[in-house]
Amino acid sequence: MSAQHTWAQALLDPSQAIPQGLSTWNHSDPAKRLAVHRNNVMVSLVDALAQTFPVTQQLVGEEFFRAMAQVFVRAHPPRTRVLAHHGLALPGFIAQFPPAAGLPYLADVAQLEWQRLQALHAADASAVEPATIAALLADAERLPQVRWQPHPSLQLLRSPHAVVSLWAAHQPGSGIAIEDVDVARSESALIFRNGLDVMVLQADDGLTALTASLLDNVAFGSAIDQALSADPAFDPSQAMAVLIRHGLLIGARHPH
Structure with missing residues (x-):
């Protein structure tokens, strides 16, 4: 020793x-x-x-x-x-x-807080230009093979407990009373940095599945299929609008 x-x-x-x-x-x-x-x-x-x-x-x-x-x-x-x-x-x-x-939810609350710290210290990156995204989305032939590159700060949390609501209830001005939180309800969240602020965005099953696929570098067509399997009512346009609005797509690889 x-x-x-x-x-x-x-x-x-x-x-x-x-x-x-x-x-x-x-x-x-x-x-x-x-x-x-x-x-x-x-x-x-x-x-x-x-x-x-x-x-x-x-x-x-x-x-x-x-x-x-x-x-x-x-x-x-x-x-x-x-x-x-x-x-x-x-x-x-x-x-x-x-x-x-x-x-039983305490470990996942701690995980959320740890992921917020990782998002805070992640590398900076610029989002893909809207015109580039629009062109890719309009190309129906190549779009299913596109592999989107997510922002380095993007983290995904899935929990069988209402950890997002529990965390939010402890934030100033949230308007959420902790006694009103149903801790037995499962919740998921996208965690990322927007400028200098770390955001915790509660996500439905479809957006969660899509984000998980993009983080795993899955082709966009397969990612959409997985999101639809998680939520038959999944709307790809709305989900992509969320990712684009928050600058969470910083690149794309697609067949030439």
């Missing part, structure tokens, strides 16, 4: 022994100084998680969240110095965390 790994374990786990050779410049008690440093490290990591998952924290309360986050940090220490990347495994951790079992 490397000295670096030993130090990392000692910083995150108070049950670990003090690393050998530890000393202080002023001859104070090394164990006490390590405890102070350990506390500072843990507080910083938990604070970073609280900033990434504010609604998750609100749903369980600060005390519960911080206790859970400490267990998570010890089980999943940071692998990068970029704290914005720390938290990838938290939704999965919550899903298996016994004290949170009474809130």
Whole structure:
């Protein structure tokens, strides 16, 4: 075991022994100084998680969240110095965390918040010009083979719970009362960045299926078929209007 790994374990786990050779410049008690440093490290990591998952924290309360986050940090220490990347495994951790079992939607709310962070930090890209999209849509022969390139920030969330409404109910000015949310209702959302703002757009079954296909680089004709299978009332024109309006199509590959 490397000295670096030993130090990392000692910083995150108070049950670990003090690393050998530890000393202080002023001859104070090394164990006490390590405890102070350990506390500072843990507080910083938990604070970073609280900033990434504010609604998750609100749903369980600060005390519960911080206790859970400490267990998570010890089980999943940071692998990068970029704290914005720390938290990838938290939704999965919550899903298996016994004290949170009474809130089956909590892991998906955390997933939504994580995806918002990924959308925020995604690369910039310009949308396809409307004239180019119009020309492609008008070419009935080649259109089924077109493969649209989605915006780098575009994320898709599917949940058996009303996580979009739960998240929205905790946003200022949403007008949604949390007690009115039917958490047992399944919801899906497109998550993306529009300018400097990260958007969470609730999506019906057809738009969800279409977006999933486009993210998987499926040809447009097959993507439409999959959307119709998910929702027989699916309207391709309306769905494309949503994607175009939000600048979520940045390119297209099609047979020459």
